[in-house]
């Protein structure tokens with residue numbers, strides 16, 4: 001089955017970090033140790049639990065070896081009461097430690113999820129280009145859940161079982177050395193079995209983490225692509241693909257459960273073997289009267305005390321294994337530093353005039369495939385530059401670079417003569433208003449989305465912004481006006497409405513520089529007209545770079561740049577470029593001309 005499922009592993013992102021078990025454990029426990037007080041309380045409760053468990057067999061021996069033969073009813077009564085008291089205290093301490101443990105574990109998980117989320121927010125664009133969102137989602141949910149089972153599911157409690165084992169091992173030697181050796185004779189067998197099974201388990205659990213990640217990633221993609229799937233009638237194929245991934249997840253879990261299901265009975269069997277040895281050797285000495293029956297029972301009880309923790313540890317081992325496999329994945333994201341970070345001496349970009357210059361910029365997304373080569377461009381404050389060019393020419397790339405979503409390979413990009421690598425990303429992004437080719441809206445109302453870039457904007461300011469864009473009546477005519485829910489990614493709005501929301505959002509934020517990546521698809525004439533007007537309002541008084549697909553936008557620009565394979569091949573105004581009869585002319589004839597008839601502002 002491993003062969004058949006190999007593609008699933010292949011589209012998993014590369015494992016960037018290697019972790020040892022001890023480093024994982026140390027780090028996970030570190031999360032618990034953030035809650036020192038709870039941790040201390042838990043340790044006290046667990047310690048008392050252990051002490052009580054070790055005391056109980058001695059009380060039993062007192063009853064058997066002393067109280068029964070003496071026939072002292074009163075003494076027997078006291079011994080019985082002590083035994084009952086021990087049980088009540090055991091109950092209370094176990095209850096207390098269980099509760100404290102889960103509280104601590106849940107707090108740790110909360111903290112870890114917060115950290116992971118904040119880290120993801122810092123990651124650069126290239127990380128998101130590489131990593132499927134469903135896979136990231138899987139780490140925030142599935143993987144964290146597994147870690148939660150580990151941290152909240154009695155880590156301290158289980159860890160304490162190790163102390164029970166050690167304590168019991170020591171105590172039995174104080175009672176009877178020979179029988180203690182007999183009792184522990186089976187321990188080497190246990191050790192060897194544990195090591196053997198353990199090796200197989202880790203590999204198996206690692207695989208389960210990957211398969212569930214594939215299931216989640218596929219699910220996330222299916223949901224976003226539901227419409228495309230339907231339109232191509234590909235439900236069957238998508239269904240088969242999902243079934244395949246789901247099946248691989250099923251199989252990997254079954255595979256993982258095999259060694260772990262084997263482990264539990266094996267430990268129990270070895271424990272039984274221990275009892276057999278105690279009955280035989282102890283029995284011989286009992287008959288030879290060198291051992292009391294109370295001591296024999298004490299040893300049988302301690303055998304139970306010794307192997308029960310083993311079983312608990314064993315049982316917990318599954319949780320440990322999957323938590324380790326999960327935490328490798330979570331930590332590897334946390335340990336992946338964003339490729340773009342603020343310089344240590346980064347300054348606030350401050351109040352700018354809006355002078356932009358690209359100087360001899362070269363950039364590639366992937367090795368040996370340069371997108372921009374020796375690209376230079378100077379834009380005066382307040383100027384509007386339109387960039388046109390074939391698809392894939394590098395227009396959006398220019399937008400990405402100015403926003404420093406990626407770092408350039410050589411050259412420099414400056415705003416008001418300051419290199420953008422020297423200013424804080426936060427201030428850079430506040431200075432630049434970005435209207436994306438495909439505007440993204442967040443779940444919420446239209447008003448929420450417009451307010452996104454300036455959360456303290458008043459109702460009146462919002463309305464004024466939409467008024468300036470010319471979209472006020474469009475929004476007011478929706479069912480709930482400005483309070484209309486836009487749905488996930490704004491899918492409950494039309495494309496034109498989405499663009500108008502993103503224009504209003506940019507205008508309200510009032511940036512000095514505006515970068516607008518015009519949508520490629522055409523919209524109905526009426527909305528198109530509103531959008532043209534909105535765009536003009538948006539551009540007014542700012543330095544603007546507009547990646548233009550519409551003739552009307554191009555005509556209103558101060559300068560037109562024609563981009564071809566990452567190079568500026570022509571530059572000038574519309575009449576200048578038309579007169580030249582070069583690339584722009586043919587581009588115009590090919591791409592813009594047919595639109596003239598649709599564009600109400602043209603001609």
Ligand SMILES: Nc1ncnc2c1ncn2[C@@H]1O[C@H](COP(=O)(O)OP(=O)(O)OP(=O)(O)O)[C@@H](O)[C@H]1O
Nearest residue numbers: 129365366371389390391392393394395396397398
């Ligand atoms: N994240 C990325 N990783 C790798 N290559 C990319 C990435 N984004 C874009 N490219 C490549 O870089 C080139 C320029 O892309 P860009 O998005 O800048 O084109 P564009 O001019 O905006 O095109 P369009 O008019 O279709 O929007 C293309 O060949 C594209 O395949």
Ligand SMILES: [Mg+2]
Nearest residue numbers: 395396437517
């Ligand atoms: Mg583009």
